[in-house]
Amino acid sequence: MILGEVLGALVASTRYQGLEGRIFLVVQPQEADGKAIGDAVVAVDTVHAGPGDRVYIVLSREAALALEPWFVPVDHTIVGFVDSVDLEESG
Amino acid sequence: MVLGKVMGTVVSTIKHIDYFGHKLYVIQPLNAECSPVGDTFLACDTVQSGVGDTVLVMREGNGVRQILKKEICCIRSLVVGVVDEVDAHPSRRSEPTP
Numbered sequence: 001m002i003l004g005e006v007l008g009a010l011v012a013s014t015r016y017q018g019l020e021g022r023i024f025l026v027v028q029p030q031e032a033d034g035k036a037i038g039d040a041v042v043a044v045d046t047v048h049a050g051p052g053d054r055v056y057i058v059l060s061r062e063a064a065l066a067l068e069p070w071f072v073p074v075d076h077t078i079v080g081f082v083d084s085v086d087l088e089e090s091g
Numbered sequence: 092m093v094l095g096k097v098m099g100t101v102v103s104t105i106k107h108i109d110y111f112g113h114k115l116y117v118i119q120p121l122n123a124e125c126s127p128v129g130d131t132f133l134a135c136d137t138v139q140s141g142v143g144d145t146v147l148v149m150r151e152g153n154g155v156r157q158i159l160k161k162e163i164c165c166i167r168s169l170v171v172g173v174v175d176e177v178d179a180h181p182s183r184r185s186e187p188t189p
């Protein structure tokens with residue numbers, strides 16, 4: 001699981017079966033301090049996040065297991081909102 | 092499994108039902124000399140570890156499902172041990188065979 005920030009939505013009118021009705025969002029993976037890690041990814045939303053929201057995403061097979069039905073071709077899923085990240089004081 | 096350091100906690104109220112009841116930590120992966128290596132990630136806790144602890148983290152979903160005794164669970168990283176000491180010195184590394 002990694003932290004990320006939602007950059008925006010993605011529209012795909014033609015989808016593989018099982019992905020109908022799913023919301024796709026573009027998410028930039030981040031470090032705990034907000035620094036970007038690598039390139040943005042497209043993740044399926046389960047918590048109704050929107051642009052600017054800080055979220056965490058789960059990758060690979062567990063991304064599909066977060067959905068119902070779970071046997072779907074998905075490898076990134078948003079599974080929670082981040083209210084805050086409390087880092088150790090000493091850094 | 093990887094060595095890691097618990098850097099802090101993630102506060103999250105709206106989340107997937109599989110994450111209910113689990114503490115979520117920011118983990119910095121460490122190498123055998125316990126220095127930071129790679130990008131931070133998130134992991135759920137099962138061993139009552141705390142911020143600042145050096146921990147053992149499983150980053151694989153099937154093992155997580157075995158520990159949590161769930162057939163379907165979307166948690167991928169789990170803290171499974173608190174490390175007291177790592178007795179691995181770089182000089183013990185065997186030279187690569189040609």
